[in-house]
Amino acid sequence: MLIPMNEITQDQALERDVQLFTALLGEVLREHSRKRVLVIVERLREGFMQLREQEDAELREKLMKRIEGLDPQTLSEVIRAFTIYFGLVNTAEELNAHLARMDRISAGQRLWVGSFDDTVRQFQEDGISPEHFQSLLEHLLYLPVFTAHPTEAKRRTIMETFRRIFLVGQDLRRRKLNDEEIEEKLQEILTQIQILWKTDEVRVHKPQVIDEVRQGLYFFRESLFEAVPLVYRFLEKAVRRVYGANHGVKVPSFIRFGSWIGGDRDGNPFVTPETTELTVRMHAELVLEEYLERIRKLRRMLSHSSGFCEPSPALLDSLDADEDYWVATMGQSLRRFLNEPYRRKLAMMSHRLGANLARIRARIENRDADHVSRGYGSDRDFLADLYLIRDSLIHHGDASAAAGPLQDLIRLAETFGFHLVHLDIRQESTRHTEAITELFARQAGAPFYQAFTEEQRLMALSETIAHPHPFVIDKATLTPETRETLEVFEVIARLRAEIGEKVFGQYVISMTHAASHVMEAMLLARLAGLAGKDRQGWFCNLQISPLFETIDDLEHIDQVMGTLFDHPTYQALLKASGNQQEVMLGYSDSCKDGGILSSGWNLFEAQKKIIALADDRGVSCRLFHGRGGTVGRGGGPTHEAILAQPVDTVHGQIKFTEQGEVLSYRYANPETARYELTMGISGLIKASRCLIEPPVEERNDYLGIMDELSRHGEEAYRKLIRETEGFLDYFYECTPLDGIALLNIGSRPSHRKKADRSLGSIRAIPWVFGWGQSRHTLPAWFSIGHAIERYRNNDLERLAKLQKMYQDWPYFRALLSNTQMSLFKAEMRIAREYVNLAENREQAESIYRLIEDEYNRTLTQVLNVAGLLGLMEETPELRHSLARRNQYLDPLSYIQVAVLGRYRAEPEEDKRAEWLDPLLRSINAIAAGMRNTG
Template identity: 35%
Template sequence: MSPHLVFDVSAEGRAATEPLREDIRLLGGLLGDVIREQEGERVFGLVEEARRRAFAVRRQEVDREGFADLFRDLSTQDSLHVIRAFSLFALLANLAEDLHRERRRALHVRAGDPPPADSLAAGFAALAEAQLDPAEVADVLQDATVVPVITAHPTETRRRTVFEAQSRIADTMRIRERMTLSDAEEESALRTITIQVITLWQTALIRLQRVRIQDEIEVGLRFFEASLFEVMPQINARVRRELAELYPGTDLLPQPLLRAGSWIGGDRDGNPNVDADVVATASSRAAQTALTHYLDEVSTLETSLSLSVRLTAVSEDLLALAARSEDDARDDEPYRQALRWIHHRLVCTYDVFFDEWLGGGSIGEATAYDTPGELLAELDVIDASLRADGDDLIADDRLLRLREAVRTFGFHLYGLDLRQNSDVHEQTVAELFAWAGVHDAYAGLDEKERVDLLVEVLRSRRPLIGADAELSEQTTRELAITAAAARAIRTFGPEAVPNYVISMCTSVSDLLECAVLLKEAGLLDPVTGTSPVNIVPLFETIEDLQVSATTVRAALAVPAYRALVERKGSLQEVMLGYSDSNKDGGYLAANWALYRAELDLVEVAREHGLRLRLFHGRGGTVGRGGGPSYEAILAQPRGAVRGSLRLTEQGEIIAAKYAEPRLAVRNLEAIVSATLEASLLDTERLGDETGSAYAHLDELAALARESYADLVHRTPGFVEYFKTSTPVGEIGALNIGSRPASRKPTEQISDLRAIPWVMSWSLSRVMLPGWYGTGSALEQWVGGDEERLSTLRGYYERWPFFRTVMSNLAQVMAKSDLGIAERYSRLVQDEELRGRVFGKIVQEHERTVRMFGQVTGHEDVLWDNAALKRSVFNRFPYLEPLNHLQVELLHRYRAGDESEQVRRGILLTMNGLATALRNSG
């Protein structure tokens, strides 16, 4: 009951993947040796038996019923051993696959093959071929920015020990790959890997306590040290240099293109654990991380730049800077003196920010930097002096990386977004108005009355409340959070908290309520109409997406709001919600609603002469907007990018993309290259077919939504089936992540957060949010008409949007397994309900696979994705024991065995499956 896959069994195909299989065998064998040594032959034999039977299931030599019998009477302790074994194998298999991708890319480079389509080299080649007008390029890329925004995920709170052990294994594997080792060196390398595997086996993969937001903040910061400090500045420098060569004289991108963002610690929509202290922690830890990096880099430069004035010429500016250090012992080494001065100023800056000295004290007249620009100016003095004497190679090494890092990260490191639900804003403003005597029944006003009142309040600098105000806990909390954001901005700079996102934004008053809260915190000046914080509406449901342009247009008709936008450089950012729109209307309907909303918003921006920046709220899975970033960006409608793009990066996807520099280079290049191409080239490629194509997708989306609604919203007992056949209840009960599973304590699907919704279907291998309804829509629309089928085939060949929709659907279908899903369905005791709902799922799954084949001309759902096909072939049998053990432990837990071991076992299976699937929610 899995989709059709055709595996390459040719000699050439096996040769290409043999190094991957060798790595998997090596790492799996070492893990097996460790298990035998640590737990004994009995446990090792149990793990091996599970492994053999899992592969026998794939070869259809045994059925799943017999395989499940292996675990039915297994003790919980032994179950934990098996779960940990297969979870660690998944982790090691991920590592092997990443190394194999590196290997294949290196082979292509050495062979002189064209660069991959998603690389910067290919992107710049495409721009060069297009022979664009430099003036037009300069206009489109004015204030261009690309911001990956890291967010938390309940399964991605990987321990630092695990993170570091993976890195050591990967580094050692690379040494074995690239060097000819002696027998002794090979033995030493294997010993190093084995030590790390032992460490992994003896390290608890999950924490016993509920994950705190502080833990999630630290996990997010880890990726800066792992890769982003190195890679983001490197790419910024390269893009600026390449564009200058392509379009000389245009002075493109004076500011860094790539910047970092985060939601961790600022996103409080439905998360009561985010308070003012958390906002302060998130912003201050980010600044600490940035300054610590600069201090380390300056210290290293001070050691290495030992150039003597007796042997080289230096500039007068450098000598003046060096003289300020008052370090007479190094009079002939002015670069070291200058760097010592910069180091002490950074120490002073750290002290001002955090009130703690790093050691060394101040020297002479050293004072803190007021802005990152002051630090950069002094580093530029060193750079100019080196270049004036012909030392460009030295200047272009570590010093250039540091200068670009300061430009990219400033003192704030990343922009921390605030986010809250519009309902909370309404309640907060209503209470403020009542306390201040502005209006005692704001919530009862109609929309026009609300807007008029809000505009009146926004005209005055007078605060609504004083220090003696007696307010509810919620309102006090909300005001404290915006006050903490204001302190972060005053301390670390205006980019520390650049955006305030309004969830479930449906009206102009929702936007103006946020403005009132910013005014109350001192972050919005009503007289000048200025604020360092962008007000960003988030449109999430399909209905809200459909009227998003109307809402923005109405807001811009209000002079007070229009003035705010104009003071921000006529920039209006809008966030698009992939998760809730999918949960609301299904995969195809949500994707098309998003596309249509973008088209409408582009038109609003054109009408009002504004710059539109779209913020794509993509999760890791296809059901939450996931999929390859390069293809997703190119699939945007024309005019929707124009040099600016923000997108969320979440959970285990962050580790898969940014755990080390090689991964980060590949993924950030893909995002930047796609942004440049989508901004400057016609990537839609519909031509005269545009109108008819849009009309056809309108029809397909309506059919898909109807099919999805028939199951999710209209099938009696569906909610009970979902809650019983998946681990959604346990996700909320077992302390996974810092955020509650639901926004409200209700039984409504609409109130369930998108992560547990998608994650539950992923763990049970149904993957429903990534495909359901599409098969019915395609089948009904085609209706046996060959001409209509030919039309869809044309869209698949030419239109990036439609091709990406079908390709992402195929990836989900490849990871689904309704044979395993049937095991989960047995958790539903009502046989009639089970048969009715699961029967619909099976029928739609078969229909979707069949229609995919007809539309694309390929029965193999992964015909164009060799990497994922390799992963399915090599790794997915190892998911089988984790799924079966999860079902078994869920049976025990729901039957009343709520022991710590059972609870931990369920949590470990969730973690292991998330690791293996790499995008579970």
């Protein structure tokens, strides 16, 4: 029998739900797993929990013998049990966090820091007038960009099952149920857990790019179409509550979404022009389906009769203008909906949307679409019809009817258009250089482009862009690589004309080292008719975002961008495209290259340099943050990350990547998606106060200290990874990287070059993922302790200075808070077990000792600076969440070490393959337990 909810605290409620879900999982294992699986799971869990409390060599040896004595199939089932446990814990935590927020809202209290309520109240208390707050709102753009990266191991079908458990759990907690109804709900959860047990959580086949596109679409269909309108409603309520309904503060639509899935071709040979074309049409198909369903519901709801209300003249005029369409195109009787103007208007809107959808589907299926009626010419026309209905309802006193589902649909249409997301295209700079070199070489008498200096390249490129007939091209004679590069730009031009101007976002150039890399892409755009000069002057329908991702590139960002901003041709093209420059900053490669301290600080400095450059030249600049899920790739809580940006660099706009398992964590449930969007937007609002009042500049002494810390940190990090003999062997042998490369969780290869085991070849994502799997989490903290210790030099005054920095400066506080989380997730005792896998054990032991020493040093220094006795004391809920997972993570890690050893040591291919299944499942399971590991 469940304890009544009014008799337990929120913490007790969460623990009760975790225990309930775990008990139900135990029932499923008892009934449906192989013999002894439940016993093994419990013995391992209890045993490793005891080891956490007190080391016992005899118990440790006994547990390892138990693991090593298990056959592959039993091990796989044990791992699957742990994986489902993590999913159930995640579900319980999401559910309880959501219910706690709802309880706080119901109590009428001031809400949590990061809520719209608290944020708007803070602005009002600080004397920000309604007019100034309105001005700030009008400058906002919040733009998360979804990317497909090989760290999201969860299949869509698994997410859907956990969603059903979430909803039943919510019923158990929020509804008054009798004993029989409670039993029915418990049986529903048991059934879903049983389905999870009978469903393979590991993909049988490696996903294709289009599978990844479908995975991305899941979050919109199941969550974001519901969450986005509610986020606007919550902000509107907060504004009304604080500033009053009569102050006239209007909340514009400022949320947009981007995607790289199906557009990111850097290092992924499977993203072809055809793939991009199909991706865009799948986006359009989904959003049109959503609009059609909502229009149908509105048609049932808005049954107003013209006999009892007077529609606006504009709506009546529109109905008159559409009469031919009603009769000739739709084949409707003039009498149908004669006295129900909104139903008539909505029926026509539905028909037009249906025509748009039919055309999209015909093209997806490679059928002729010319016979399909045109439908809406653009999403602007669709929105105009929605505004007509809204204004007409308000006109005859039915504003409340206009404020419901109709306003939600307006918010969706303003947010998603007919394109759903702005698809960014990404390609590596050398592909453009190679294409341009070949194109120049094919022209009679043309010099060798690659022999040019940077100045000569810029001159040749600008002259060719401005030329009315730049190149004579016979595509059939080009290399396949150059032909494909050209076709990407042609696809952009074609789909902009077919679906709309907003269908694509930015053209991102990775590894941008020079201004010519941007101008090369501009010339390719010119060849596709996207940019150039005609009789009316310059035009440009492509915005390019150079990506700076290595430490060296970040240090030279001002030289590259200064050259571009001062180049007459680029100036003209930029002005023609709206005079806004987006610059992307890469967190992943810079961290892999120079360590977390140097990376973070160089990114901080780069932002200030680029914003100052743009401001000096009167260019609007938006920064695009290429963050990953884990701290080692720029991850961490979004609210704090935005507030930690340099002063006066967030001018109302923020764009950032959302990657890997972070997508399902933040956006799989609409309740969590609302919260995550709210926290990010409130951070954006706070960070953008510089738009309406002079900002408080960062202290020069703090900046100087970070300069010094960064230098010390980069020196220590590079000494480890570049100067320590055998370090890359340690990485390859003491992490499950060989398993990660085989796991069917992403379409993109883990290495840029297959046979290359160098630091430059390994991608930043598997680099971080591998260290996380082996419980080192090294990229997120290594060298921070060394840097602080060198700076402090046993000087108490310097320690006091760092402690004040931690209290006063959001950047430094976020840095050390994220470091604490990474240190907490690391487990040096377990990392030591992976050393047993090394071929040169003596060398690996030596490297491990270097890592362990720095871990202990970083732990000591961070706790001293933060003034804490233990890690994450300031975030107890997150600390408890991570600790709760350790009881299952620990045995999983030991299982993974044992399986890796068997997998690598088995000489016979068939027998080796038997160990691959538990290995891949262990990687999935540890990723689920650690959450933001990639």
